[in-house]
Amino acid sequence: MGPEVASIKQYSALREHLKCFPYLVALVRIGRKGLRPVYSLTRFRAVRSYMHSHTIRKLQLGAGPYCLEGWLNTDLSPIRKRSIYLNATKRFPLENDTFDYVFSEHLIEHMTYLKGMEMLRECYRVLRPGGTIRIATPDLDMLIDLGKLKKSDMQKKYIKWITDTFLPGINTYKACFVINNAFRNYGHKFLYNGEVLQNVMEQVGFVDIERCSPGKSKDDHLDGIESHGKAEANSEMGRFETVVVEGHVPAKQ
Secondary structure, three states, X not given: OOHHHHHHHXXXXXXXXXXXXXXXXXXXXXXXXXXXXXXXXXXXXXXXXHHHHOOOOEEEEOXXXXXXXXXXXXXXXXXXXXXXXXXXXXXXXXXXXOEEEEEEEOXXXXXXXXXXHHHHHHHHHHEEEXXXXXXXXXXXXXXXXXXXXXXXXXXXXXXXXXXXXHOOOOOOOOHXXXXXXXXHOOOXXXXXXXXXXXXXXXXXXXXXXXXXXXXXXXXXOOOOXXXXXXXXXXXXXXXXOEEEEEEEOOOOO
């Protein structure tokens, strides 16, 4: 495990631990609101600088600790100097038709279905004609399949990993605990399968929508950019639990 992955793992563990103390969560939210004017000024300068220095423009939503080189990295709680404040549940402070790519990884499931649709509409608005969006999110179908009586070796491995990593005090490896964990922990509000994710993207206006393997894309700008699972030093499990969909804004005729 490299030093960056180790620090990210420590940050993620601390963040989850602090959620056990509601008063601390409230203080963080109050502090975040107080910093928004500063965030807004910093964001304006960072966006202007990024636009001037990049001809191929790429927007990452919900970057967390994983800032991508050559991207405008954004997050509700930016923790890296290369990341700026952006609330993806509201209108983006960005102009129409300005980005070639938008990428969001394990973010949309933290919104209600309707808020997620609003986020996708904003992504559509800021993308140029012919632009591409890539969305990665927990796969509901994968979770449902865990409940089958006959399980694959990978399913058994996943159940053990989730239980050992995120469910202290649970001394049995059962799919029931893992499925409940996915719905009730991490701040999840709506879990998608590939079909529903593709459907809502179609409703927003995206075309040529297709499923992709995590970490794989036909487009070099999107190939290998997923980071989910690195905080727990287990990218294999991160890939297993994730569904990825790409779509495009129609090109001008």
